[in-house]
Amino acid sequence: MSATHERLPVADGRTVWREVRRSLGGRTWMLVGLVGLVAVVLVAAGAGVVVPLALGSMVDVIAAGGDDATPILVLAAFMAGAGLLGATADGLAVVLGARMFETVLADLRERVVAGVFALPQSRVERAGQGDVVSRATDDVSQIGDAVPEVVPALTGSLFSIVVTAVGMAVVDPRYLLVLVLIVPVHVLAVRWYGRTAPPVYLAERAAFADRAAALLDALHGVETVHAFGLGGRHLRRIAAASWVVARWGVRAQIVRNTFFARLNVAEFLGMGGLLVIGFWLVTTGQGTIGGVTATMLLFLRLFGPINLLLFVLDQVQSALASLARIVGVIDAAPDTNASTSGPAESTAPVEPSPTVERAAQPSPLGFDAVRYAYVPGRYAVDGIDLHVHEGETVAVVGASGAGKSTLAALAAGVHESDEGTVVRPARGGDLVLVTQEVHVFDGTLRDNLRFGSPDASDDEIRAALARIGGTGAEEAFDDGLDARLGAAGRTPGAALAQLIALARVELADPRIVVLDEATAEAGSDDAIRLDEAARLLVRERTALVVAHRLSQAASADRVAVLEHGRIVELGSHDELLGRGGVYATLWAAWREGREH
Numbered sequence: 001m002s003a004t005h006e007r008l009p010v011a012d013g014r015t016v017w018r019e020v021r022r023s024l025g026g027r028t029w030m031l032v033g034l035v036g037l038v039a040v041v042l043v044a045a046g047a048g049v050v051v052p053l054a055l056g057s058m059v060d061v062i063a064a065g066g067d068d069a070t071p072i073l074v075l076a077a078f079m080a081g082a083g084l085l086g087a088t089a090d091g092l093a094v095v096l097g098a099r100m101f102e103t104v105l106a107d108l109r110e111r112v113v114a115g116v117f118a119l120p121q122s123r124v125e126r127a128g129q130g131d132v133v134s135r136a137t138d139d140v141s142q143i144g145d146a147v148p149e150v151v152p153a154l155t156g157s158l159f160s161i162v163v164t165a166v167g168m169a170v171v172d173p174r175y176l177l178v179l180v181l182i183v184p185v186h187v188l189a190v191r192w193y194g195r196t197a198p199p200v201y202l203a204e205r206a207a208f209a210d211r212a213a214a215l216l217d218a219l220h221g222v223e224t225v226h227a228f229g230l231g232g233r234h235l236r237r238i239a240a241a242s243w244v245v246a247r248w249g250v251r252a253q254i255v256r257n258t259f260f261a262r263l264n265v266a267e268f269l270g271m272g273g274l275l276v277i278g279f280w281l282v283t284t285g286q287g288t289i290g291g292v293t294a295t296m297l298l299f300l301r302l303f304g305p306i307n308l309l310l311f312v313l314d315q316v317q318s319a320l321a322s323l324a325r326i327v328g329v330i331d332a333a334p335d336t337n338a339s340t341s342g343p344a345e346s347t348a349p350v351e352p353s354p355t356v357e358r359a360a361q362p363s364p365l366g367f368d369a370v371r372y373a374y375v376p377g378r379y380a381v382d383g384i385d386l387h388v389h390e391g392e393t394v395a396v397v398g399a400s401g402a403g404k405s406t407l408a409a410l411a412a413g414v415h416e417s418d419e420g421t422v423v424r425p426a427r428g429g430d431l432v433l434v435t436q437e438v439h440v441f442d443g444t445l446r447d448n449l450r451f452g453s454p455d456a457s458d459d460e461i462r463a464a465l466a467r468i469g470g471t472g473a474e475e476a477f478d479d480g481l482d483a484r485l486g487a488a489g490r491t492p493g494a495a496l497a498q499l500i501a502l503a504r505v506e507l508a509d510p511r512i513v514v515l516d517e518a519t520a521e522a523g524s525d526d527a528i529r530l531d532e533a534a535r536l537l538v539r540e541r542t543a544l545v546v547a548h549r550l551s552q553a554a555s556a557d558r559v560a561v562l563e564h565g566r567i568v569e570l571g572s573h574d575e576l577l578g579r580g581g582v583y584a585t586l587w588a589a590w591r592e593g594r595e596h
């Protein structure tokens with residue numbers, strides 16, 4: 001299954017930059033915070049250099065002998081003060097960093113989710129839930145781990161390196177000769193890492209997505225998996241996906257270790273070089289033991305910031321791979337760029353598509369020469385011209401596989417047409433699709449009913465139920481609207497779930513409804529109740545109804561008969577019966593089926 005998944009796009013560098021600028025834009029307080037953060041970090045770095053220099057001086061005071069302890073006490077006080085100042089500034093930097101960046105991250109996470117909502121449903125389905133979930137979780141966490149460290153580490157480390165080098169030069173500029181040894185090693189290591197790491201991180205992230213997809217597939221279909229005894233097969237698939245993650249994880253770790261090993265070589269060369277220079281200076285009387293001590297301590301301190309800087313580089317690489325995947329989703333759904341929170345309201349297409357949305361058309365829902373194929377060349381919908389007028393109900397009938405559900409999905413924007421134009425409202429909330437896959441959410445009956453209109457009162461909910469003759473949905477449970485449904489509560493039967501879905505739509509009150517539901521057996525009490533609810537729901541709305549039971553067609557204003565993706569008859573129920581064509585035959589067969 002994951003093999004057939006078509007992953008969501010990954011953004012290029014330029015798009016990532018544009019989105020980062022957009023995220024930071026309009027946040028003047030961030031700039032002020034950033035300046036404050038840099039100032040605090042610089043204080044911490046400056047305080048850190050005081051300790052080795054004071055320690056070196058202490059060694060020289062002790063080596064010179066003498067009874068006066070005052071200079072040692074002064075130096076010790078200096079060191080303690082600097083240590084305290086450095087620790088306080090470090091702590092402050094962490095708090096400031098977290099405050100600032102968590103806000104941006106929350107915004108990013110919201111925009112990924114909004115981006116997913118704005119993508120055509122079929123595009124999200126093709127990508128698979130694993131890809132979507134891993135981008136909104138793993139990838140955002142990756143950035144969340146990296147970002148709060150990057151700014152303090154970059155500024156603090158760079159400043160520490162400069163101050164430490166100055167400190168060494170103050171003791172004796174000749175100590176700086178070791179830089180000739182270590183700088184080339186660093187440059188080569190960083191260049192190698194910059195080439196090697198990014199593709200490995202990107203592949204690691206993609207493997208996370210595949211593993212998530214395998215897990216979600218198995219968990220969602222757990223009952224089917226058990227029923228068919230497919231547990232072993234799914235376990236093997238998850239295990240295989242986990243092994244791919246593990247292999248990429250190991251490769252990423254090898255890259256990291258190799259990189260740090262090269263840095264250790266630089267450290268080793270530097271320490272050796274300093275010892276040689278120090279030995280030469282002291283034995284020739286040009287330096288003191290205290291000077292060598294201070295320089296060695298400074299040099300050791302230097303490697304903390306250098307390693308931190310390069311470690312941050314590592315995190316930046318990994319976070320950039322995640323950012324490219326996140327921005328890929330945000331960028332693929334252009335409408336989300338306008339709003340930074342909450343789901344986007346439009347179902348605008350992602351790829352250039354012939355579908356246009358014209359809110360001000362005389363017909364609010366329609367098809368002009370629309371074709372759609374699941375498999376290239378085999379059109380499930382093959383040249384449909386049909387316009388549903390304001391307030392009109394058009395029923396679509398036809399044999400199984402004629403293309404009815406595909407037409408409904410095109411009307412609702414689940415699929416984008418391959419050819420022709422689908423006219424539908426620009427705002428997603430104006431059109432609601434009800435399919436037979438009704439989802440009962442984990443929550444009370446009340447929560448389930450007001451899913452599309454969260455502020456509805458109990459009176460409004462009851463009024464909506466009454467309008468579609470669905471008060472039975474509340475009466476079915478002892479605790480009425482407070483009844484707990486979904487995974488943690490009761491699971492309503494298929495017909496009741498369908499009634500809840502219809503009431504949900506009535507309450508949300510969209511202008512256009514597309515119905516493609518067929519849960520109950522024709523002729524059963526449930527079917528009669530659902531037919532009536534659906535009829536009342538579409539009564540004053542513009543509606544396209546896939547009539548799985550022909551009783552649904554009889555009450556429509558017009559009926560479109562579909563064969564092999566084409567409309568072969570179109571007219572009112574009575575007109576079509578009078579014509580004695582395909583519809584009349586279907587109707588006669590259906591009536592006969594019900595009578596026996």
Ligand SMILES: Nc1ncnc2c1ncn2[C@@H]1O[C@H](COP(=O)(O)OP(=O)(O)OP(=O)(O)O)[C@@H](O)[C@H]1O
Binds near residue numbers: 374399403405
């Ligand atoms: N996801 C899919 N992938 C490939 N082909 C599909 C897919 N969904 C439907 N089809 C094919 O497209 C054609 C139209 O299917 P569609 O489900 O729209 O018909 P329908 O009239 O709604 O049938 P039914 O009444 O059985 O639901 C059929 O030939 C079907 O096999």
